[in-house]
Amino acid sequence: MKVLVTGAAGFVGFHTARRLLERGDRVVGLDVVNDYYDVALKEARLAELQALATATGADFTFVRANIADRVLMPEIFRRERFDRVIHLAGQAGVRHSLVDPHAYVDSNLVGFTNILEGCRHGEVEHLTYASTSSVYGANTTMPFSENHGADHPLQFYAATKRANELMAHSYSHLFRLPTTGLRFFTVYGPWGRPDMALFLFTRKILAGEPIPVFNQGNHTRDFTYVDDIVEGVVRVNDHAAEPDPDWDPRDPDPSRSDAPFRIFNIGNNNPVRLSAYIEALEEALGRKAIRELLPLQAGDVPDTFADASRLEAAVGYKPKTPVREGIRRFVDWYLDYYGERRPEPRMARVGKA
Template sequence: MRVLVTGSAGFIGFHLVKRLLIRGDEVVGIDNINDYYDVDLKYGRLLECGISKDQIQYGRAQRSETDDNYQFMKLDLTDKKQLDALFQTYRFDVVVNLAAQAGVRYSLIDPSAYIESNIKGFLNILECCRFNAVKHLVYASSSSVYGLNEKMPFSEVDKVDTPVSLYAASKKSNELMAHSYSHLFGLATTGLRFFTVYGPWGRPDMALFKFTKAITEGRPIEVYNYGNMKRDFTYIDDIIEGVVRIIDRPVTLFGERNDDKALSGVRSAPYQIFNIGRGKSVSLMTFINEIEKNLEKTALKRFLPLQDGDVADTWADVADLERSLDYKPAISVEEGVSSFVRWYKEFYLNNQIPTRSLAKTSKAY
């Protein structure tokens, strides 16, 4: 297939591009390479895919030096004219939209960035898919949409009307926008509610990266809600396996869910939502203990109250994923943290790229 991956210099996008190339798909990746976190890490990911920094030009496709099936273009989703031209040139079979302004806490600092990228940018993607016969749009939502929900585990059929950050609200908006396009224009769409993704090449504003960096440098880590937090930590390889299976299975017009699991409207539109998580909730302190064990160093901890925009617990119900795709993420926190720490030591402690300016927000968790 010919697949467009937006946000291809990002954490999940980078790993997805590599997986799609391995199986022989033709892939075009786009990314605006913004400076929300260290652009050197983004350029490092691109280089792993054969895209050299010094050859990147805005709006011009660059072919990979290591795989002829991959082309990359620096492009912003809000640039409708260039985006239209891209779709008309390549006639994509599938679009995977992973580009977004990420981060819960940064949405308290610069909310307009979320409207521009996550709302206006996503609308442009929907319009391009609508007018260019795209067979399937897969897009990143987030476990953040569950907001103040207290019933655990979180299920796709739960109401998600209580977001606690603009980031979460923007992701819920994406789901609503996608449903309207599925209903009105027959565009097959699948939203993926990712649960705390981690692993090698991960984002520097996420807990695992920030904790690892602070511990190796002998600085204290900031542990929010006094350590009384749980997350459904999901390893990147498990996420990518789920995404690839979903790419290959657009929902039919009437859906394939059992009646007791049908989302409102799913039988009138080719629209579906999946949780992708490990299906297990792990305490933050257990997660930190695994980092300490792999670094062979005890963290200096500063215990702080819960931060604005945060939730105390997340836990994914993945029964629908299992039933529909015969798949359930399986990589343990022990294995995943060990893999990340090995990568971090090789990539950062060997001074392959600088660790300056890692994120615009200084809070870790």
Template structure:
């Protein structure tokens, strides 16, 4: 297939691109390479994809799916999602079979400081993707949502069959809006769409603004780390390879209308339109202090901890119920956090020579 991956220079997007290429799909990558965090890291991810396609990278990248057939081709477009004319031209030129939309303005806390950046990227940008899919007969749109949509929900594990209408951060609000926008396009234009609520993704080539990356850098530099909610909150930390496999499994199972959907008692994760939503999480919440302890163990060094209260926009605990993902795709995330943290530290030391 020919697949558009938006956010291809990003953490998740670069990994998804590699996986699709490894199994033989052609990938068109899109990214605006903005400076929300170090653009050098984004360029290095793109360089890694190019090296993989050229055979200059070791064959240990997703060896379980490598086949005798040639690897897919990769092309890249530097383009902003909010560029309506540019996006329309891209869809018209390339004629994609399917789309994996991962580009977004990320970050819960930054959405408090610059909400307009989230509207430009996450709302206007998502609309250009929906319009491109609508007008060019895309078979399936899979897009990134977030566990942040659950917001004030306290009934855990979070399940997609229950409402998620009270986000406490503007970032989560824009992603919930994406789910509703997708539903309207699925209903109006029979466009199959699948939204994926990611739970605290971590791993090699991750984002520098995320906790594991910041903690590792600070500990190695003998700087204190800020530990919010005094380290008592829990997160469903999900390793990057598990996210990638969940994304691709969802992409391969095109959303279908649910013939049993009841408008008098509507489920929140499916519809009479070809629309659905899945959680992708590890199903094993870990207390932040335990997470930090695993990092200290992997680094062989103790952290200086600055204990602080819960930040605005944060929630105490996250915990994913992935039963619907398993039922439809047959895939269940399974990487233990102990193994995932060690892999990240190994990558970090190699990349930064730390």
């Protein structure tokens, strides 16, 4: 297949493009490579993809473009004629949406519209796109299920991702474009984002600096290792969404439709308390953290927990990487990438804000 992977310089996009290249697909990676976080890290990911293509003869092309560009994006779709699209680009970050909401409008709303239009006019066989567990917002029924309501987001970021799901359904209904949205649950692993907890904690622990532990470390997350996420993404890409003949408009399931439309949770189905996550990182680093205990941040939800049974039934997806193993792999990558030695052990200290 010829697959467009947007956000190819990003965390999940890089791993997804690499997996597709390794199995022999033709991949066009697209990314604007903005400075939301370390551009050098993004360029290093792209260099890895280019090196893989050179070493193996894989078919990889990179296009530096902004998905919000209403002139360039249609040209790319007309020129390349993609079979499938995996849309992983977009403005990320829950807390950044509190200070720069316009970035989310441009990327997550305008950009997603351009992707939908490109798929529609380019007769793309299937669009798989990234949503987020954050859409569950004020819902506290655990585990989160796709048939739960997701109409009370707690941040603007989540609101734009929920909008993507609704926009996708309209195109699936009007134009019979097969679309599948994946609600990611706290992805972590090698080549991760520097603004996320694991990266931030590792850097500060190595520097001997306090780490900010919000909600006193008591909230839980369904941490999901990136290779497990990518396995689910690729399997979904291979299984185009189809109409559900049993869908009942009088009792509508929000995750499916009589149109070729699906929404799935993609998570580890095993929530871990943040304090235990930090302990696993301390074990992998061989050093104790200095914890600065803080209240829950504005816009954060106390807990996430994925019911991923529908995705497992649909494509056989089942995460298999334990959190301790995933963290160890991240630490090994981090120390190698930044050329750091494993630190000498230190005693723990706890600070209170």
